[in-house]
Amino acid sequence: MTGRTPQGAPPGTAEATEVRDLLSLARELADKELSPLVDEFEARGSFPRDLLRTLGRVGLLGLPYPVEYGGGGQRYEVYLSVLETLASRWLAVAQSVNIHVLSCYPLARWGSPEQRSRWLPDMLGGDLLGANCISEPAAGSDVGAIACAARLDEAAGVYVVDGTKAWTSHAGVADYYNVFCRTGGEGVRGLSVLLAPADTPGVSPQRPERKMGVQSSPTASVVLDAARVSADRLIGRRGKGFLIAAGLFDRGRLGIASCAVGLAQAALEYATAYARHRRQFDRPITDFQGVAFLLADMSTEVAAARALVREAARALDEGQPDGVVTAMAARAKLFATDVAMRATTDAVQVLGAYGYVRDHPVERWMREAKLLQIIEGTNQIQRVVIARSL
Known part of the structure; x- marks a missing residue:
């Protein structure tokens, strides 16, 4: 996750300052609240409900929804940047945020004013999951x-x-x-x-x-x-349920793509740090092209995946036609999740035998990346969607 202000918010504007503060908050929470707990909760298979309540209280569960109902009023591009940050520390929590945000969409977009007033505030605040x-x-x-x-x-x-x-x-x-x-x-x-x-x-x-x-x-x-x-x-x-489902699919695929970018970024950073300190033949293994080029390719693909996600998010924020957004979301989901699978697999390879044991997180990230190629429509389905749009 980079600290760059998403495109569309000129540096120095009030919006840009708000976005920077929001991303800074997300990074702080990810480092202080998510990272220390992930191994324990994953090993036990325990759902971190209290942590989701915390994210709700600070406003991260309603970012792309109207302020009048307790949401953050943020562009989808900003929300996806936050999601990427959370996924780089704990994918399951980022997934839970994505799942919950998607569960608010039918009511927020299609509900009556009375329905929204009655239920949406508790949903956006995290009191209702x-x-x-x-x-x-x-x-x-x-x-x-x-x-x-x-x-x-x-x-x-x-x-x-x-x-x-x-x-x-x-x-x-x-x-x-x-x-x-x-x-x-x-x-x-x-x-x-x-x-x-x-x-x-x-x-x-x-x-x-x-x-x-x-x-x-x-x-x-x-x-x-x-x-x-x-x-x-x-x-x-x-x-009219299919119309609601179609909107969910576009947003869900962008959410999965952002989670994939966060996971791939984490794998890249971990593998790079390891390679700089791991020495063989009296020098760090980053001196060997076999490792250095692997990391270079990972870095390039992660940056490309992030760019695809941001481009699709901007199309959604700008209100481009549904068919355009659908194809762009499918491309972002397809590419980003394939990148996450390659990046986590390569990270295991960089660590060698150490990458295969649970003392390091890369083996978990590799298992998690596989899920992202399947949910919200398999990557084979994404190719069907893309091909039909051509």
């Missing part, structure tokens, strides 16, 4: 295949929801779930979104998945068995 229930056992990137169904009981004023959601991050620790469900019709036209409280009878998170990495952030299926969700918790118009 959220999750999105989109994927299902037989429906991943194909949102039109969602089978979870919601039947409106008009007399009772509730939707009765049945189905199973898969791969839900924050399952079991979230206070609310955005449930993408079928309220009528086939394909993407029949989807809607319900903001379901986690304590709704019939909403049952299952056993957390046993994952390769990111152990401190739970992922599980959520079963909805005749769950009764109040009709006033329908977000946006009935049957």
Whole structure:
């Protein structure tokens, strides 16, 4: 993570000063609050809920949302810079921030004024932690295949929801779930979104998945068995759930890309520091081209990935057409996560045998990088999105 002011805020302006202060706060929190705890929490597989509350109290969970509801009123580019900083110290926490910020999007963008006033302040402040229930056992990137169904009981004023959601991050620790469900019709036209409280009878998170990495952030299926969700918790118009999902995908892919840049930057810095101090044949191993060129390539790719992410974020902030933003977000996610996988793998290689043991964090970063190539649409799906945009 660099300390540069994101493009669009001229040096010396009040906005630039605010952004610098915000990034400085993020770095301080990352160094003092995240770094000392990551090994312990990852080893135990414990979710750092209190830490998320702390990030909420200082305003990092509502950065891209309106000030009037308790948000930070920041551009998405600024928010992604903060996310990159957090990911460079603890990916699972950065992921949790990204997950929660995304869970606020349906209400913030599509909710009614009354709904926003009622729920959004507690969400943006971190008092309520959220999750999105989109994927299902037989429906991943194909949102039109969602089978979870919601039947409106008009007399009772509730939707009765049945189905199973898969791969839900924050399952079991979230206070609310955005449930993408079928309220009528086939394909993407029949989807809607319900903001379901986690304590709704019939909403049952299952056993957390046993994952390769990111152990401190739970992922599980959520079963909805005749769950009764109040009709006033329908977000946006009935049957417009796909539009909400599309906006989530663009923002989610940019969030993952920023996390990938942060992880790759951490791997680069760690491998470089190690190589400067590791001596073989009476000289530091950075004197050998085999290592020096590896680090040079890592540095170049990390910088390129960051540039792609920032470019896509600016397109989103400027309100460019959805199709343009979608393609740019897909390119950023594809490239940045592939860079993170290469950078962490190369960092393990630079450390040699030491890179393969848990005394150093690079082996964990390598396992975590793999996840980023899969979630928010696999990188094969990103290539499909990009190809269709050409």
